[in-house]
Amino acid sequence: xxxQLIFAMEVTLNxxxxxxxxxxxxxxxxxxxxASGIFNYAQGVMALFAAMxxxxxxxxxxxxxxxxxxxxxxxxxxxxxNVPGVVAIGLTVAVMVLLAWLVxxxxxxxxxxxxxxxxxxxxxxxxxxxxxxxxLMWGSEIKTLDVGLPQGINLWIDETTYNIFGYGFFxxxxxxxxxxxxxxxxxxxxxxxxxxxxxxxxxxxxxxxQAALSVGISLNFIWVLVWSVAGFVAxxxxxxxxxxxxxxxxxxLIALKxxxxxxxxxFTSIPGxxxxxxxxxxxxxxxxxxIGPLVGGATENWFAYVLALIFLVFRxxxxxxxxxxxxx
Amino acid sequence: xxxxxxxDFKVSYVDDSxxxxxxFDRYRYYVVLAVAFGLIPFLxxxxxxxxxxxxxxxxxxxxxxLNILVGYCxxxxxxxxxxxxxxxxxxxxxxxxFPEVSMFIHVLxxxxxxxxxxxxxxxxxxxxxxxxxAVATLAAQxxxxxxxxxxxxxxxxxxxxxxxxxxxxxxxxxxxGPNASAWxxxxxxxxxxxxxxxxxxxxxxxxxxxxxxxxxxMDIAAEIIGVNPLKAKLTAFAVSGFFIGIxxxxxxxxxxxxxxxxxxxxxxxxxxxxxxxxxGGLGSIFGSFAGAAFLVLLPxxxxxxxxxxxxxxxxxxxxxxxxxxxALIIVFLIAEPHGIAQLxxxxxxxxxxxxxxx
Numbered sequence: 001x002x003x004q005l006i007f008a009m010e011v012t013l014n015x016x017x018x019x020x021x022x023x024x025x026x027x028x029x030x031x032x033x034x035a036s037g038i039f040n041y042a043q044g045v046m047a048l049f050a051a052m053x054x055x056x057x058x059x060x061x062x063x064x065x066x067x068x069x070x071x072x073x074x075x076x077x078x079x080x081x082n083v084p085g086v087v088a089i090g091l092t093v094a095v096m097v098l099l100a101w102l103v104x105x106x107x108x109x110x111x112x113x114x115x116x117x118x119x120x121x122x123x124x125x126x127x128x129x130x131x132x133x134x135x136l137m138w139g140s141e142i143k144t145l146d147v148g149l150p151q152g153i154n155l156w157i158d159e160t161t162y163n164i165f166g167y168g169f170f171x172x173x174x175x176x177x178x179x180x181x182x183x184x185x186x187x188x189x190x191x192x193x194x195x196x197x198x199x200x201x202x203x204x205x206x207x208x209x210q211a212a213l214s215v216g217i218s219l220n221f222i223w224v225l226v227w228s229v230a231g232f233v234a235x236x237x238x239x240x241x242x243x244x245x246x247x248x249x250x251x252x253l254i255a256l257k258x259x260x261x262x263x264x265x266x267f268t269s270i271p272g273x274x275x276x277x278x279x280x281x282x283x284x285x286x287x288x289x290x291i292g293p294l295v296g297g298a299t300e301n302w303f304a305y306v307l308a309l310i311f312l313v314f315r316x317x318x319x320x321x322x323x324x325x326x327x328x
Numbered sequence: 329x330x331x332x333x334x335x336d337f338k339v340s341y342v343d344d345s346x347x348x349x350x351x352f353d354r355y356r357y358y359v360v361l362a363v364a365f366g367l368i369p370f371l372x373x374x375x376x377x378x379x380x381x382x383x384x385x386x387x388x389x390x391x392x393x394l395n396i397l398v399g400y401c402x403x404x405x406x407x408x409x410x411x412x413x414x415x416x417x418x419x420x421x422x423x424x425x426f427p428e429v430s431m432f433i434h435v436l437x438x439x440x441x442x443x444x445x446x447x448x449x450x451x452x453x454x455x456x457x458x459x460x461x462a463v464a465t466l467a468a469q470x471x472x473x474x475x476x477x478x479x480x481x482x483x484x485x486x487x488x489x490x491x492x493x494x495x496x497x498x499x500x501x502x503x504x505g506p507n508a509s510a511w512x513x514x515x516x517x518x519x520x521x522x523x524x525x526x527x528x529x530x531x532x533x534x535x536x537x538x539x540x541x542x543x544x545x546m547d548i549a550a551e552i553i554g555v556n557p558l559k560a561k562l563t564a565f566a567v568s569g570f571f572i573g574i575x576x577x578x579x580x581x582x583x584x585x586x587x588x589x590x591x592x593x594x595x596x597x598x599x600x601x602x603x604x605x606x607x608g609g610l611g612s613i614f615g616s617f618a619g620a621a622f623l624v625l626l627p628x629x630x631x632x633x634x635x636x637x638x639x640x641x642x643x644x645x646x647x648x649x650x651x652x653x654x655a656l657i658i659v660f661l662i663a664e665p666h667g668i669a670q671l672x673x674x675x676x677x678x679x680x681x682x683x684x685x686x
Contacts, residue, residue, distance in 0.1 A: 039459050066641075066643075066644060067644055070640045070641055070644055071640075107658055107662070110662040111661065111662060114661075114665065116458065116459070117404060117458070118661055118665055120459065120462075121602075121606050121657065121661060122657070122658055122661045122662075124599065124602075124603075124657065125653075125654045125655070125656075125657030125658040125661065126654065126658065127654070128650050128651075128653050128654030128657070129650070129651055129654025129655050129658065130654070131650050131654075132647045132648065132649070132650030132651030132652075132653075132654060133651055135647040135650070136644070136647045136648070136651065140643065140647070256466065256595065259463045259466060260463065260466075262463075263460055263463050263464070267459070295478065296478035296479070297478070298474060298477075298478065299474070301470050301473075301474050302467060302470035302471040302474050305463070305464070305466050305467030305470055305471070306467045306471060308463070308464070308467070309452055309464045309467040312452065312455070312456045312460055312464060313452050313455050313456070316455055316456045316457075316460065326548055327548075
């Protein structure tokens with residue numbers, strides 16, 4: 001088998017793994033968009049915020065330590081205890097639920113019925129606000145996150161592929177774990193949406209706000225629920241990405257990476273988010289592999305957007321999106 | 329009492345269609361122009377020019393440009409940073425290729441080139457709308473920044489990959505480079521701002537502007553009553569690109585002098601200009617000014633209060649700035665979705681009845 005082809009296969013596999021990670025972020029968007037029609041730009045910052053909170057709790061950092069020191073003097077930084085990962089994750093989920101409630105009560109409740117673009121702008125404002133708060137709370141330096149996910153080269157794949165092709169593929173264990181987590185998460189979300197009372201209520205709200213209201217579903221509660229679930233998804237994405245590349249500001253930029261995924265898959269479709277993520281992941285890795293060296297590299301920065309743009313011109317609602325019907 | 333149309337008789341069509349129908353507004357406008365052109369250049373120093381006035385003037389141009397696209401034509405764009413970069417690099421290539429030509433020409437040409445690029449990236453708007461379009465313009469943002477980073481022809485093969493503005497003049501007065509004086513750069517930008525504001529104001533109340541607004545309010549209905557969406561959308565992209573290109577050229581050549589494209593024209597720039605438009609008021613030229621002034625002044629004020637008065641570390645103040653900008657955007661959207669311009673309108677309405685409201 002020619003060497004180039006084998007490399008291309010490895011790149012494709014890695015692209016699939018990266019695509020799963022994109023899909024993970026995109027899921028959070030789809031959930032909120034479906035249920036409330038809000039395009040939540042803050043999803044990436046929520047992932048950053050969740051990851052920072054998790055690290056902060058695990059290491060026993062004092063929230064706002066830097067600020068307190070600056071205002072009152074003193075040098076407090078840590079409580080001096082370490083919290084085990086599982087407990088810290090539980091606490092972080094609680095924080096994200098609290099955040100969801102605050103967002104609903106303080107922001108979204110007052111914006112019901114506004115135009116979608118206004119809501120979108122509000123979430124951009126929310127993103128800035130959260131980013132500032134996260135930095136103030138936990139400090140802006142790069143942190144390492146380790147909740148015990150395996151990392152490093154997967155030896156079994158390396159060996160097997162070496163025996164078959166005479167060349168060992170480099171696949172990160174973390175990517176495999178991330179794929180499993182994403183699959184579990186999607187399965188869990190689907191079960192939640194299909195088989196629980198709250199999940200059904202959520203889908204009803206997504207279908208038609210007024211009809212849902214008239215059968216006695218509390219919109220307020222559902223929205224808090226949706227934001228909480230999105231917060232949970234953000235936490236999962238934050239953990240995986242944070243373990244992969246450290247908890248830092250660039251984590252919030254994965255939101256931008258998730259946008260072309262959404263456009264490809266359609267804003268309203270969970271399978272779309274996953275398929276879109278895989279297409280984008282594989283596409284950008286293969287493009288970089290094949291064309292990148294010819295044009296100076298770093299094509300990953302824009303390839304996804306341009307692909308999505310070209311795609312949209314031919315199919316404006318995305319792969320799996322609902323058909324856009326317009327009436328005057 | 330003094331702010332009303334009563335007694336101000338219009339006796340010709342020209343009178344009737346003037347920009348400021350109320351006499352007080354007209355005089356206020358002349359006073360502002362007189363102060364801006366006649367007084368400030370004599371008082372200006374380097375700090376005021378570089379910290380406040382130049383960024384205000386340049387961002388105002390960018391905000392007017394974006395406001396035409398988002399506020400008047402309803403096409404949300406997140407590619408402002410990339411389009412400003414086109415203006416900057418076009419200006420740079422022109423400056424280095426034709427050193428003897430006046431800077432005025434260069435900046436205008438840079439605007440024209442940006443208009444062309446903007447139209448090109450505006451083409452998908454004929455098929456896709458709303459959020460999808462907003463995300464599609466991100467393609468422009470990332471692709472353009474990548475292009476200027478990676479293709480050496482754009483930065484004249486300089487080793488650092490940066491572009492540096494060489495010393496150029498107009499009418500014998502140095503405008504760019506380290507030897508430019510504050511008043512000259514200020515006046516240079518001010519001329520462009522006045523020009524852009526005038527053009528924008530008159531375009532938006534004419535045929536073109538009305539067709540933009542029809543497209544914004546409901547594109548299908550607009551099409552049915554005979555507005556050509558192709559023409560309306562693409563002219564909006566072109567005019568917007570022209571203004572944004574001018575602002576990008578000024579931002580690079582006059583204000584910064586040396587630019588690294590990812591840093592100066594990144595995605596944050598796109599959001600910054602978008603925030604100016606939202607906080608100022610969508611669909612209002614005055615709002616563009618107000619939004620630009622607000623977001624230029626806010627960091628300066630915060631720095632003066634936080635760092636100089638309270639003695640906090642700069643990084644905390646920077647984080648607070650994020651929190652405050654974010655919170656302000658939300659508060660504005662909740663309290664006044666139409667921005668500062670709406671507050672201004674309400675104030676004027678009150679003033680018309682003052683002191684005897686009914």
